[in-house]
Amino acid sequence: MTPQMRHRLVHAGWLAAALAALGGVFVLYVHPDFLVTLVDQVWSCF
Template structure:
């Protein structure tokens, strides 16, 4: 496996881990729900 491919996978996994940890914060979820609701 090339170093570029390993780096790309590492960046993708770090981004996914960051998104998943944001979902554990209740105030983030409330803000996200308010933004979605504002679209309608």
């Protein structure tokens, strides 16, 4: 594998991770009740 191909694969990986994070945030904004339930469950541990 050439260094240029490796460089492109690294950039593609970072791009995929960023898009997945943005998609996750979007899903949480669309379904805020899920986030409230999750926070309530975490808070009940304390």
